[in-house]
Amino acid sequence: MLSQHSRYVPFCHDKQINFPAAMSPPSTAVVYDQQGPPDTVTRLTEIPPVEINENDVCIRMLAAPINPADINRIEGVYPIRPPVPAIGGWEGVGEVHSVGSAVKALTPGDWVIHSAYLPGTWQTYVVEDQSLWYKIDKSTPLEYAATVSVNPLSALRMLEDFVALNPGDTIVQNGATSIVGQCVIQLARVRGIHSVNIIRDKPGSDEVKEKLMKLGADKVFTESELEVKSIKSLLDDIPEPLLGLNCIGGNAATLVVKFLKQGGTMVTYGGMSKKPITISTTYFIFKEISLKGYWLQEKTLDKAAYRCSIDYLLALARAGRLKYEIEMVTFNDFHTALEKAMGKQGSGRKQVLKF
Incomplete structure (x- = not known):
């Protein structure tokens, strides 16, 4: 069973859950049970629904990149990595699917990215506290919204x-x-x-x-x-x-x-x-x-400075003044994208999973 260090890893709790008020949809995720070669230790698996509490937001992930640091975390050579079993990915963009009863700042259909770096973006649905999401302009090209924060x-x-x-x-x-x-x-x-x-x-x-x-x-x-x-x-x-x-x-x-x-x-x-x-x-x-x-x-950007920086970068992307080569790959083709990200297949472009 995945450790509960983050709600990004929404496997069943050991305790009994009795008819929660709201639940997320079931999720498909890239999971690894041990550190090692990413192309051998990762697998696509189904994850049961999790409870959506009053301050939670359920996000349907839209796109998430495969960064070198993601590969290093799976290999076990990155300084900070989640305990295993874990779900891969630390960056991405999603759309609000549903919100808890106390959430006012976000509504279904909003596009959001993380306001903090947390593990588990390589899955179709993520449930986390509203404070961890930052609303962005939906006119932003999807590939840049998914990759702006690293x-x-x-x-x-x-x-x-x-x-x-x-x-x-x-x-x-x-x-x-x-x-x-x-x-x-x-x-x-x-x-x-x-x-x-x-x-x-x-x-x-x-x-x-x-x-x-x-x-x-x-x-x-x-x-x-x-x-x-x-x-x-x-x-x-x-x-x-x-x-x-x-x-x-x-x-x-x-x-x-x-x-x-x-x-x-x-x-x-x-x-x-x-x-x-x-x-x-x-x-x-x-x-x-x-x-x-x-x-x-290690940088200690406060929320205001973070949001200012992200807004600035996304505005440049929307204006066509910030661009880079990206290859969008469907989530079901994860292992093909992973091999390209690891340099085992020719591409040279950043691999971005599209859900």
């Missing part, structure tokens, strides 16, 4: 929380083709900030460069193009970056630091290469470089 929000917060950036300033990042990287490029462009972007050397890099330039990138370099004595000469008339963003580690992180101006800051939010960051002592002593880390769940 990758785009991370990009925005990193641009705002570490260095005071002004129009005309410059940032540099590796992992520029990632969803966060694409968002950084577009958010920087909206604010008049230059972006210098580093991508891996692989076939089709010219097409990748062109795609990122269309999003608003000022400069895009492959790693091998930065094997020069003076990286500064590649900037032309663009100022040296104040802020660097690193999600790769290893040599890719070193390249970010090389671009930074005196007193610049590099923020690390990932380690895709699984290689350590090695920085020359020279950068600390003579350039006074600062190294910091970022983890979205």
Whole structure:
């Protein structure tokens, strides 16, 4: 039986439930009973209805992405993960199906996302307290509503929380083709900030460069193009970056630091290469470089700041000024989407489950 750490895992309680006033519909969910390879430990299963209390809202999930952190939680390598058995997914958008008798702010048909990160979005119906849901504009494209609260929000917060950036300033990042990287490029462009972007050397890099330039990138370099004595000469008339963003580690992180101006800051939010960051002592002593880390769940945004950020990002998405590549997949094809998200089938796009 699933543990009751969250109502997102609505399996039967041990105690007797006698004719509740309202019940959710039965739900179909992606469940894993143990940590391990996601493609072998996950299964689709039916979950019985659960009681809807007076302050609860029953949400019919509309769409939910498969994020790298979701995979890591199932594997058991993520710092925070729900106890097993558990239901996958930590992000998504849903439609209000029904509400408890005391709920006034939400009504059936409203679109909502989480106002907090809780496990269990990979299921067709979710029941939780009204305080955990945030109403959004229904004119928002579904795929962006489902994915706004992790990758785009991370990009925005990193641009705002570490260095005071002004129009005309410059940032540099590796992992520029990632969803966060694409968002950084577009958010920087909206604010008049230059972006210098580093991508891996692989076939089709010219097409990748062109795609990122269309999003608003000022400069895009492959790693091998930065094997020069003076990286500064590649900037032309663009100022040296104040802020660097690193999600790769290893040599890719070193390249970010090389671009930074005196007193610049590099923020690390990932380690895709699984290689350590090695920085020359020279950068600390003579350039006074600062190294910091970022983890979205560790940020202490209050509700007002969270909602302001989400509304801002979704407004940009509705206006076509924030976009990224997404592949919508029906919920019944979950395991196909999972294999693509794990890189076992070619796609390169973020997989979003459509319920």
